[in-house]
Amino acid sequence: MKAIRCKAYGPPNTLILEEVENVKPKAKEVLVAVRACGLNFPDTLIIQGLYQIKPELPFTPGSDVAGVVKKVGEGVSHVKAGDEVFGFVAHGALAEEVIISSNACFPKPSQMDFPIAASFMMAYGTSxxxxxxxxxxxxxxxxxxxxASGGVGLAAVELGKLMGARVIAAASSDEKLAVCKKYGADELINYNTQELKSTLKELTNGAGVNVVYDPVGGAYSEAALRATAWNGRFLVVGFAAGDIPKIPLNLPLLKGVAIVGVFWGGFAMRSPKENSQNTMTLMQWYAEGRLRPHIHAIYNLEDTSKALEEMMNRKVKGKLVIKIN
Structure with a gap:
């Protein structure tokens, strides 16, 4: 089968497409013929050796996957050969076939096409x-x-609004913010033209925000933390800016703020029943038309490097998907 391979840590243009050995499912595993793979910002980090998970070289990147079951291992009963499914893996999805752990593989709703299904788990599961x-x-x-205009950010905007919150979306351009507005954002901040802390104070009449969802890191984290309300919660989701911020610990002390780590992949593996319940809720909301993943563009497998470069260059609004025939 063909697969995208990372043979040495580096930028997207170092990835290659080559033939690799076919894989077989073991007990409680599912072999899936991949139809689509959703890209996520951690994919750009893992190929550079900058992510908290460092697969042994060489490896195939890609986590979000949708496709058709080819074969199931012993102990798998909830899906069978021929079923359309979606799920997630730590890596390996940018290939014609992939092995998925049975507790991370779900039947795909018939009304959800493969690109949408491959855009769902990481973004909505995390958020x-x-x-x-x-x-x-x-x-x-x-x-x-x-x-707020990235994959997990846009999902957080949409889910926050659905859960009854007042949502303030911050992004780096008016074009990106326009997408956030369509997905339910009540207020918009362009942090290239507006000072984040003072604008947040103004928008909340000095009270501050209750929850900060931060997949960016860098210089904006401390400014957002300083604009939290009493007993606020600061969610550490990721570091798309590239810099891991160093936070003065007097800030959470003075406001009773909780700094909370979010590692959805770890949660999904450690608490599969709870993750499955969350997934079922998200599927129900999708079926009801209350969630609508935004796909920025769809690429072919051989153009994976171009897609990852577009993501690294901050040109993406929503999700990028790799189509595999």
Whole structure:
């Protein structure tokens, strides 16, 4: 089978497409013929050796996957050969076939096409776990989403609004913010033209925001933390800016703020029943038309490097998808 391979850590243009050995499912595993793979910002980090997970070289990147079951291992009963499914893996999805752990593989709703299904798990799974389980977001609270036009950011905007919050979206251009507005953002901040902390104070009449969703890191993290309300929750989701901020610990002390880590992949593996319940809720909301993943563009497998470069250059609004025939 063909697969995208990372043979040495480096930028996207170092990836190659080559033939690799076919894989076989073991007990509690599912072999899936991949039809689509959704790209996520961690994909750009893992190929450079900058992510917290460092697969042994060489490896195939890609986590979000949708396709058709080819074969199941012993102990798998919820899906069978021929079923359309979606799920996630730590890496390996940018290939014609992939092995998925049975507890991370779900039947695909018939009304959800493969590109949408491959855009769903990482973005919505991360954001719903963050807002529901980690922040315990309440109706009527104010939610700030940094990097709001990206895959997980846009999902957080959409879910925050659905959960009854007042949503403030922050992004780097008016074009990106226009997409956030369509997805339910109540207020918009362009942090290239507006000072983040003072604008947040103004928008909240000095009270501050209850929850900060931060997949960006860098210089904006401390400014957002300084604009939190008493007993606020600061969600550490990722570091798309490239810099891991160093936070003065007197800031959470003075406001009783909780700095909360969000690692959805770890949660999904350690708490599969709870993750499955979250997934079923998200599927129901999708079926009801209350969630609508935004796909920026679809690329072919051989153009994976171009797609990852576009993501690294901050040109993407929503999700990028790799189509595999």
């Amino acid at each position: 719903y776990h963050a807002l529901k389980d980690r922040a315990k977001l309440k109706e009527g609270e104010t939610l700030l989403v940094l990097g």
